[in-house]
Each structure stands twice: as C-alpha cells, then as structure tokens.
Amino acid sequence: MADLDNIQSGKNYHLDKPHRNPAFELKGSNSLDWGMKNRLARIFNPRDHRTVMLAVDHGYFQGPTTGLERIDVTVVPLVAYADALMITRGALRTSIPPEMSRPVVLRSTGGQSILKELSNELIAVDIEDAVRLNASALAVQVYIGGVHEHQSIGNLAKVVDSGIRYGIPTMGVTGVGKELVRDSKYLGLATRICAEMGAHFVKTYYCERDFEHVAAACPVPLVIAGGKKLAELDALKMAHAAIQEGAAGVDMGRNIFQSDAPEAMIQAVRSVVHEAEKPQKAYDLYLSLKNAPVGSL
Ligand code: 5RP
Numbered sequence: 019m020a021d022l023d024n025i026q027s028g029k030n031y032h033l034d035k036p037h038r039n040p041a042f043e044l045k046g047s048n049s050l051d052w053g054m055k056n057r058l059a060r061i062f063n064p065r066d067h068r069t070v071m072l073a074v075d076h077g078y079f080q081g082p083t084t085g086l087e088r089i090d091v092t093v094v095p096l097v098a099y100a101d102a103l104m105i106t107r108g109a110l111r112t113s114i115p116p117e118m119s120r121p122v123v124l125r126s127t128g129g130q131s132i133l134k135e136l137s138n139e140l141i142a143v144d145i146e147d148a149v150r151l152n153a154s155a156l157a158v159q160v161y162i163g164g165v166h167e168h169q170s171i172g173n174l175a176k177v178v179d180s181g182i183r184y185g186i187p188t189m190g191v192t193g194v195g196k197e198l199v200r201d202s203k204y205l206g207l208a209t210r211i212c213a214e215m216g217a218h219f220v221k222t223y224y225c226e227r228d229f230e231h232v233a234a235a236c237p238v239p240l241v242i243a244g245g246k247k248l249a250e251l252d253a254l255k256m257a258h259a260a261i262q263e264g265a266a267g268v269d270m271g272r273n274i275f276q277s278d279a280p281e282a283m284i285q286a287v288r289s290v291v292h293e294a295e296k297p298q299k300a301y302d303l304y305l306s307l308k309n310a311p312v313g314s315l
Pocket of ligand 1: 074269
C-alpha cells in the first residue's frame with residue numbers, strides 16, 4: 019500500500035528560471051518530434067552536428083563485395099569507430115552482435131541485383147521490423163532520372179510516412195544510374211527532391227564543382243558516399259572538401275573497408291569530419307596507426 023504520510027513535497031521550483039526550450043540545431047530538424055530528434059542526435063554528434071557513418075549494405079544488390087565477404091570478421095572491429103552503421107537487416111541479424119551500441123541506419127529498399135535495372139526497387143523492410151531492430155533511421159534509394167524514378171520516389175514517400183508514425187527518421191539515398199553525370203546540377207536536383215519529399219537527411223556524392231550549392235540548397239543534412247575505392251589520401255581530400263563545402267559528414271563504405279588498414283582509415287576519416295583535420299595530417303595519422311606495432315596503441 020502506498021505510504022501517503024511520508025510523501026515529501028517539492029521545495030525548489032526554481033521560480034527565477036524560465037523553462038528552457040533550446041533549439042535543436044541540426045539543420046532543418048527543429049520542428050521534428052522528440053523521438054525523431056533523439057534518434058538524429060544519436061547519428062549526428064550533438065557537439066558538431068556531424069557524423070561518420072559506416073556503409074556496409076552493398077551486398078543487398080551486389081552480393082559478397084570485396085571487404086564484406088565476412089561482415090562478422092571485417093566490420094565488427096570497425097563499428098566502435100563509427101557514429102552509425104548503415105546495414106541491411108539480414109547482415110545486422112546474422113553478423114553484428116546486439117551488444118553493439120551504435121545507431122543503425124537500416125537499408126529499407128531493394129529488390130534488384132547488379133544483373134538487372136538498378137532503379138527497379140521496392141520497399142524491402144516492414145516498419146515493424148525496423149522497430150524490432152531498434153533502427154535509428156531508415157534508408158531509401160531514390161533514382162532521379164532513372165527508369166523507375168517514379169517508383170523510387172514513391173518508396174521514399176511511403177517509408178517517410180511509416181517512419182513518422184514511429185518517430186524514425188529517413189535518409190534519402192541518391193542512387194546514380196550508369197548513364198547519369200554526377201555534377202552539381204544533377205546532385206542538386208536529386209538531393210533537393212529527397213528533402214522535399216520528407217527525407218530527414220540525404221546521402222549523395224561529392225562533386226568537385228559547386229558542391230557548396232548542392233549543400234546550401236538542401237534544407238536537411240547531407241552526407242557523402244565515398245564511391246569506388248580511391249588512394250587513402252585522395253579519399254581524405256574528398257571528405258575534407260565535402261565537409262568544408264557544407265556536408266554534415268560521410269556515409270562511407272569501400273574507402274574504409276577496402277583500405278589496406280580499415281581501422282586506421284576510419285580513424286583518419288573521423289579526424290577530418292570531427293576535428294576538421296587537414297587531409298595530409300589525417301593521412302599521417304592513417305600511416306602512423308597503420309604502421310603501429312600490434313598491441314602498441
Ligand atoms: C548503395 C549505397 C551504398 O551503401 C553506398 O553508396 C556505399 O558507400 P560507398 O560508395 O562509400 O562504398 O548506398 O547505393
């Protein structure tokens with residue numbers, strides 16, 4: 019039975035302090051609900067509003083990609099260095115220990131392979147399963163200018179709606195068909211459409227000319243994919259330029275897990291994203307971590 023006699027009544031109501039309503043400063047996110055903001059704050063570090071996402075979802079359309087043949091062996095050691103993990107539900111359930119504390123950005127569309135038309139995707143995860151997996155965000159590929167453009171924009175709209183019901187944000191991923199040029203005009207079109215359709219953040223590619231216009235015209239945070247494997251210094255230069263020109267981080271895959279030293283590379287990428295390290299300094303860090311005797315760090 020409740021002890022009604024010994025209930026302590028409150029004493030300090032801080033009457034001199036107005037109730038605080040601090041702004042949620044992540045780009046374009048101040049009007050979202052609490053759960054959305056909380057999940058976004060798990061992905062984008064609230065200190066600098068930036069993120070290093072590790073993308074390992076490639077198998078969903080290209081099978082056992084180099085570096086991802088055994089996710090349990092090669093990806094698990096990298097997870098601790100990532101701010102978030104972009105992954106399919108199959109790889110998550112089979113290969114990532116549930117004790118892992120990093121937020122999951124769940125690949126939510128698929129349905130094609132490298133043998134067929136890439137834009138022919140459908141929604142491949144039920145929102146209830148995303149909740150079951152404790153997803154912090156959903157990822158949807160959108161193929162602007164692709165054969166199935168209309169269908170892929172429809173997928174984005176449907177996933178955004180499902181996510182809103184449960185407070186889970188959606189990342190629009192600008193998929194680029196072989197025939198499409200990755201210039202600022204195209205990327206500006208694709209990223210803006212994702213944001214206007216309700217994506218809470220957008221993944222795109224870096225372009226050397228006018229990327230700052232792409233970032234400025236997108237009202238939600240942009241993260242860049244790494245694309246095909248580059249020399250480590252070049253990948254760090256690309257990440258640095260993207261951040262300087264307005265990206266909120268990276269969602270990088272092959273340039274990390276296909277590196278000669280993936281753990282060293284992801285730490286070098288972190289230094290560029292979170293410490294604004296210059297590419298050469300970050301590369302020096304990569305070399306020193308790569309060449310450090312095992313067990314010395
Ligand atoms: C597929 C994806 C991939 O996860 C992503 O593009 C891969 O990242 P990276 O290009 O850095 O290997 O979204 O479309």
